[in-house]
Amino acid sequence: MEEYLDIFRKNFLFSGLSDEEISRMLVCTDAREKSYASGEYVLRRGDTVSEISILAEGRLHIQREDYWGNRSIVSDVRIGEVFGESYALPESGVLMNDVVAAENSIVISLDCHRLLSPCSSSCPFHSRAIMNLISILAGKNRMLVRKIGHLSERTTREKLISYLSDEALRQKSGSIDIPFSRQQLADYLAVDRSAMSKELGKMRDERLLETHKNHFELFSVFQEFS
Amino acid sequence: MEEYLDIFRKNFLFSGLSDEEISRMLVCTDAREKSYASGEYVLRRGDTVSEISILAEGRLHIQREDYWGNRSIVSDVRIGEVFGESYALPESGVLMNDVVAAENSIVISLDCHRLLSPCSSSCPFHSRAIMNLISILAGKNRMLVRKIGHLSERTTREKLISYLSDEALRQKSGSIDIPFSRQQLADYLAVDRSAMSKELGKMRDERLLETHKNHFELFSVFQEFS
DNA sequence: AAGAATATGTTGTTTTTGCAACAGAAGGAG
DNA sequence: CTCCTTCTGTTGCAAAAACAACATATTCTT
Numbered sequence: 001m002e003e004y005l006d007i008f009r010k011n012f013l014f015s016g017l018s019d020e021e022i023s024r025m026l027v028c029t030d031a032r033e034k035s036y037a038s039g040e041y042v043l044r045r046g047d048t049v050s051e052i053s054i055l056a057e058g059r060l061h062i063q064r065e066d067y068w069g070n071r072s073i074v075s076d077v078r079i080g081e082v083f084g085e086s087y088a089l090p091e092s093g094v095l096m097n098d099v100v101a102a103e104n105s106i107v108i109s110l111d112c113h114r115l116l117s118p119c120s121s122s123c124p125f126h127s128r129a130i131m132n133l134i135s136i137l138a139g140k141n142r143m144l145v146r147k148i149g150h151l152s153e154r155t156t157r158e159k160l161i162s163y164l165s166d167e168a169l170r171q172k173s174g175s176i177d178i179p180f181s182r183q184q185l186a187d188y189l190a191v192d193r194s195a196m197s198k199e200l201g202k203m204r205d206e207r208l209l210e211t212h213k214n215h216f217e218l219f220s221v222f223q224e225f226s
Numbered sequence: 227m228e229e230y231l232d233i234f235r236k237n238f239l240f241s242g243l244s245d246e247e248i249s250r251m252l253v254c255t256d257a258r259e260k261s262y263a264s265g266e267y268v269l270r271r272g273d274t275v276s277e278i279s280i281l282a283e284g285r286l287h288i289q290r291e292d293y294w295g296n297r298s299i300v301s302d303v304r305i306g307e308v309f310g311e312s313y314a315l316p317e318s319g320v321l322m323n324d325v326v327a328a329e330n331s332i333v334i335s336l337d338c339h340r341l342l343s344p345c346s347s348s349c350p351f352h353s354r355a356i357m358n359l360i361s362i363l364a365g366k367n368r369m370l371v372r373k374i375g376h377l378s379e380r381t382t383r384e385k386l387i388s389y390l391s392d393e394a395l396r397q398k399s400g401s402i403d404i405p406f407s408r409q410q411l412a413d414y415l416a417v418d419r420s421a422m423s424k425e426l427g428k429m430r431d432e433r434l435l436e437t438h439k440n441h442f443e444l445f446s447v448f449q450e451f452s
Numbered sequence: 453a454a455g456a457a458t459a460t461g462t463t464g465t466t467t468t469t470g471c472a473a474c475a476g477a478a479g480g481a482g
Numbered sequence: 483c484t485c486c487t488t489c490t491g492t493t494g495c496a497a498a499a500a501c502a503a504c505a506t507a508t509t510c511t512t
Contacts, residue, residue, distance in 0.1 A: 064375065072378040074371060086367035089360070096371050116357065130356065131342065134315070137363035141312035144370035145300060145322050149290065151377040152298035152416040154500075155468065182490060190378040192470050197491050199468095213478095380470075381498065408460060418500050423461055425498095439508095 001026060001033055004056045004108065011054060011080050012139075013132050021125040028126075029110035036101040043084065043099040048092075051109035052133075053084045058105025059179070063187070064097045073187040075143065076102075076179045082136050088112035151190055156199045159189045164209070164218060174218040181214070227252060227259055230282045230334065237280060237306050238365075239358050247351040254352075255336035262327040269310065269325040274318075277335035278359075279310045284331025285405070289413070290323045299413040301369065302328075302405045308362050314338035377416055382425045385415045390435070390444060400444040407440070 008014045008022050017025065025031075033056070036042055042060060043049060060077035074097055077083050087095050089112065115129060150162040163185075167176050178185065186193040203209050210217040234240045234248050243251065259282070262268050268286060269275060286303035300323055303309050313321050315338065341355060376388040389411075393402050404411065412419040429435050436443040 064378070070380075072375075074374055074378075086364040086371075089364055092364060092368065096368065096375065116360070130360070134342070134356070134360060134363065137360065137367060138312040138315055138318060141363060141367055141370065142318065142322065144367065144374065145312075148300055148370065148374060148377065149298075149322065151374065152290075152300075154296070154416065154418075157468095190380065192380075194471080194491080194493095195469055198493090201491070383498095419459095420461080420463095420501080421499050424463090427461075 001031060001108070004106075007056050007080050008054075011082070012136050013052070013054065013082055013129060015132055016128050017125050025115075025125060025129065026108075026110075029114045032109050034107050034109070036105045036107065038101050038103050038105075040101045041098055042101060042105070042107060043095055045095055045098050047095045049084050049087050049095065050090075050112050051084060052082060052088050052112050052115060054082055054108045054110070055079055056106040056108050058101060058103040060105060060107075061100050061102045061184075062097050063100060071187045072190055073180075073184055075147070076188075078179070084109075085112070085133065085136060086140070089116075156189070156191045156196055157203065159191060160196070160199060160203070163189060164216060168218055174220075176216050176218070178214050178216060227257060227334070230332075233282050233306050234280075237308070238362050239278070239280065239308055239355060241358055242354050243351050251341075251351060251355065252334075252336075255340045258335050260333050260335070262331045262333065264327050264329050264331075266327045267324060268327060268331070268333060269321055271321055271324050273321045275310050275313050275321065276316075276338050277310060278308060278314050278338050278341060280308055280334045280336070281305055282332040282334050284327060284329040286331060286333075287326050287328045287410075288323050289326060297413045298416055299406075299410055301373070302414075304405070310335075311338070311359065311362060312366070382415070382417045382422055383429065385417060386422070386425060386429070389415060390442060394444055400446075402442050402444070404440050404442060 002023070005019060005022065008026075009019070014022050014025065036058070038058075042053075045064065055077050057079065059079070060083065062074040062077065062083065063071055064074065065071045077099075083099060084095075086092065115126070115133070117126075146166060150159055150166065153159045153162050164176070164178075167178060168174050171177075180188055182197060183193050186196045189196070200209075200211060204211065207219055209219060228249070231245060231248065234252075235245070240248050240251065262284070264284075268279075271290065281303050283305065285305070286309065288300040288303065288309065289297055290300065291297045303325075309325060310321075312318065341352070341359070343352075372392060376385055376392065379385045379388050390402070390404075393404060394400050397403075406414055408423060409419050412422045415422070426435075426437060430437065433445055435445060
């Protein structure tokens, strides 16, 4: 567990805590480590959870697949990020989505009840972690609202522009790397892969952008549309 | 301010607090009341906020409108609900959406910093409110994920089915009232109003549902599709 | 109650998407 | 290196959505 200390140090949940406090927190919240092979399910739609989880290694997708195999990716979880926190409190109901390892991954789970319980006399750093949790929830909230903004666009082109310019803003550059393959990007934007490919082709013809695998170059005319 | 006590009593943010504690909380967080006429902007995209707000009267829409007037409704805020909380912490960046009064409305704003500050010696109920805030954020998170589920459906019909069956589940009945006009429902599901009207007509012809203004009757065959 | 303003339903046309099938490219395994 | 699998781009076609324009209904105002 201690080998992930550098991840925990950078983790929002533990921000402001010393190494010593992080270690005590891990014990206090009954932290458990588990590995998943790429493609394996970490959590399933319909599960009830009472743990807050941190991704220590690999990459995960929060996604959903319907009866006919149509997949839709809600979000992408990267190293150090927290997931499951919105469903960990009592009365939260069951998970709405599957969590799947996009690569071989290692997950650390913390008991939510113990994390939130005010054993404040012994663990003064709990209150810090609770504030951090509020930040994490608020941040995730804003991420979801941004994604709703992309999905609310009507056409495939508009969705692409909305997503790519948002990503460019975040990466502070018109030269961006995205965390998705083409199929995954289509699943994320809820459009057909081949239609999206077609649209990207047209945008390339119109010199709006250039693509090399997961790398996108957005040209200056691009911003006129966003 | 005291006249809204019954709303505060039912409010998630204050749940578990006595009337006395609620009153002290209102003072402690510098609560302010403001009225808005229907159609008036409560908050605007690009604003920075440091208050958590509660809707005491009326109804609000969290929405966004692009240059061409295409509106998209992110969510509907009802009496007693909290809004703005995800953008109230420092470092949250600017608001992504407008907040507009859908009816004449009254809003109470609480200073977020004071709400969260651990003046625990004098206000032991702060910690309770903080836990409540976590519940609210987690709940809103789940709401947004559900909405993403609706928007991720490909066709207008699938979006309608996804939304209506979710609403039926929530209202625990196939006979439901929705908080939107037709145009607003279209804006919420990010589809064209007339196309949606057409689709609702077809579904009526197929005896999947019946509509009377904002009231929907979902027939038993409906569930086969959801 | 009358008239204006707004909301809803309807229809036809144009554009976009979804789907299916395939070919070339890239990547991995032996 | 070669075979095999997966990924990406392309095309044609059928289905669906967006758009526009209009008719009817409903609500609001005075």
